[in-house]
Amino acid sequence: xxxxxxxxxxxxxxxxxxxxxxxxxxxxxxxxxxxxxxxxxxxxxxxxxxxxxxxxxxxxxxxxxxxxxxxxxxxxxxxxxxxxxxxxxxxxxxxxxxxxxxxxxxxxxxxxxxxxxxxxxxxxxxxxxxxxxxxxxxxxxxxxxxxxxxxxxxxxxxxxxxxxxxxxxxxxxxxxxxxxxxxxxxxxxxxxxxxxxxxxxxxxxxxxxxxxxxxxxxxxxxxxxxxxxxxxxxxxxxxxxxxxxxxxxxxxxxxxxxxx
Amino acid sequence: xxxxxxxxxxxxxxxxxxxxxxxxxxxxxxxxxxxxxxxxxxxxxxxxxxxxxxxxxxxxxxxxxxxxxxxxxxxxxxxxxxxxxxxxxxxxxxxxxxxxxxxxxxxxxxxxxxxxxxxxxxxxxxxxxxxxxxxxxxxxxxxxxxxxxxxxxxxxxxxxxxxxxxxxxxxxxxxxxxxxxxxxxxxxxxxxxxxxxxxxxxxxxxxxxxxxxxxxxxxxxxxxxxxxxxxxxxxxxxxxxxxxxxxxxxxxxxxxxxxxxxxxxx
Numbered sequence: 001x002x003x004x005x006x007x008x009x010x011x012x013x014x015x016x017x018x019x020x021x022x023x024x025x026x027x028x029x030x031x032x033x034x035x036x037x038x039x040x041x042x043x044x045x046x047x048x049x050x051x052x053x054x055x056x057x058x059x060x061x062x063x064x065x066x067x068x069x070x071x072x073x074x075x076x077x078x079x080x081x082x083x084x085x086x087x088x089x090x091x092x093x094x095x096x097x098x099x100x101x102x103x104x105x106x107x108x109x110x111x112x113x114x115x116x117x118x119x120x121x122x123x124x125x126x127x128x129x130x131x132x133x134x135x136x137x138x139x140x141x142x143x144x145x146x147x148x149x150x151x152x153x154x155x156x157x158x159x160x161x162x163x164x165x166x167x168x169x170x171x172x173x174x175x176x177x178x179x180x181x182x183x184x185x186x187x188x189x190x191x192x193x194x195x196x197x198x199x200x201x202x203x204x205x206x207x208x209x210x211x212x213x214x215x216x217x218x219x220x221x222x223x224x225x226x227x228x229x230x231x232x233x234x235x236x237x238x239x240x241x242x243x244x245x246x247x248x249x250x251x252x253x254x255x256x257x258x259x260x
Numbered sequence: 261x262x263x264x265x266x267x268x269x270x271x272x273x274x275x276x277x278x279x280x281x282x283x284x285x286x287x288x289x290x291x292x293x294x295x296x297x298x299x300x301x302x303x304x305x306x307x308x309x310x311x312x313x314x315x316x317x318x319x320x321x322x323x324x325x326x327x328x329x330x331x332x333x334x335x336x337x338x339x340x341x342x343x344x345x346x347x348x349x350x351x352x353x354x355x356x357x358x359x360x361x362x363x364x365x366x367x368x369x370x371x372x373x374x375x376x377x378x379x380x381x382x383x384x385x386x387x388x389x390x391x392x393x394x395x396x397x398x399x400x401x402x403x404x405x406x407x408x409x410x411x412x413x414x415x416x417x418x419x420x421x422x423x424x425x426x427x428x429x430x431x432x433x434x435x436x437x438x439x440x441x442x443x444x445x446x447x448x449x450x451x452x453x454x455x456x457x458x459x460x461x462x463x464x465x466x467x468x469x470x471x472x473x474x475x476x477x478x479x480x481x482x483x484x485x486x487x488x489x490x491x492x493x494x495x496x497x498x499x500x501x502x503x504x505x506x507x508x509x510x511x512x513x514x515x516x517x518x519x520x521x522x523x524x525x526x
Contacts, residue, residue: 152350155318160367161338170363174354252354252395 049226060230063208066123070130071191078138086146111201120202130194134187145179181246192235267451268292273324283476284310297452299462307477342419343412349404351396358392382410402433422454471511481511
């Protein structure tokens with residue numbers, strides 16, 4: 001009970017700031033007669049968000065599926081790689097420098113090339129970009145998490161004659177979970193960005209990124225902003241889905257220790 | 261197995277670290293008998309924690325042998341013949357208190373009903389009744405350590421290894437837990453090997469104090485503790501208690517000289 005109350009209390013300042021920013025935005029445009037192509041009024045954006053719902057929302061869903069696919073593939077491979085790196089030293093030694101170097105590559109710059117590799121009109125090229133963006137943060141954090149069990153905890157398990165596999169299952173994996181969820185939260189937002197940016201370089205006409213891009217090119221800025229609004233909402237939805245999953249899985253965490 | 265066969269036999273154990281440059285233990289010879297409460301005391305670096313880990317087969321001796329319950333230390337570990345308690349409670353933060361205590365029982369493949377009964381019994385013994393569904397972070401340090409002791413005793417091992425279990429607790433909590441530990445020990449009749457750097461704690465708890473000296477880690481002397489049993493708060497005021505404390509302190513001073521353990525005057 002008190003937990004719910006405190007949570008509501010935690011949200012209040014953020015909500016106040018949000019409302020103030022929107023109000024200031026709306027007020028500034030009205031007061032200084034700012035041209036609509038520079039910055040449309042929030043009320044107009046919301047209106048278009050509703051009137052265009054038959055084209056906009058399916059486009060959002062299409063792109064969301066790409067992001068979701070990329071998120072699942074990239075995060076899954078990241079966790080798998082972290083597990084392999086943790087279990088086989090030589091694999092880790094060979095793999096880690098390459099992974100870190102790869103992280104320095106601006107992945108978004110690869111978007112046109114991914115388009116060529118996977119057919120630019122298919123959702124697969126966007127999934128690939130989202131997956132690549134998600135992979136490394138998930139891998140690095142999972143690795144740190146798998147190493148986060150204390151030596152004493154491992155010693156205690158050895159005193160129970162636990163095998164390496166049992167220690168992994170009962171100690172290393174649960175100890176890693178908070179780290180994994182921190183990474184998944186980062187990846188959830190990256191996945192949506194990856195999918196949208198991928199679509200800027202071409203994609204199905206029913207995709208949100210393509211829609212935003214073509215609206216902007218034809219100076220149709222209000223629908224473009226409505227598309228951005230939808231993209232943000234979908235990114236947030238994925239983020240909060242991860243947060244909800246974390247609440248269910250990492251039940252033991254003290255409320256203060258919660259990141260984000 | 262005869263009643264008087266030692267629970268632990270340590271023969272000629274030497275342990276070196278860092279490619280032989282540091283001798284943590286040298287030619288240790290010790291026997292621990294059933295239902296003994298042995299305190300290992302010595303300054304930092306005397307190898308007392310290492311010796312405990314050698315007994316538990318968590319560290320391999322460079323030479324010499326350790327026999328536990330008439331078997332090799334390795335076999336004894338694989339048979340789960342001992343329980344261990346560390347300075348910090350080493351509770352698994354993702355398990356509730358009850359599930360932490362149940363962990364060794366899960367490892368021993370006890371069925372659920374049997375586990376639940378034993379956990380309830382242990383929580384009552386360490387006065388944690390009603391805290392079974394709490395997570396470790398919701399408990400005080402003293403309560404966490406009690407949970408850790410309950411876990412170690414839960415499967416009634418013949419041998420309990422304790423590595424400065426109360427070292428991180430305040431003096432009042434420590435004295436209360438000392439008494440609780442003794443009452444559990446008297447009830448369960450295990451053999452306890454208790455590492456500490458507190459002279460008064462060693463004398464108060466044990467039936468025998470093994471004094472160790474550092475560099476290389478050796479046995480400086482053994483002091484049998486003939487205080488009346490069961491011990492109580494009054495034991496600490498017994499003149500014999502002070503004589504024994506002095507005896508242990510002098511053994512430490514003779515061998516350790518400037519390397520006395522950090523200990524407030526008793």
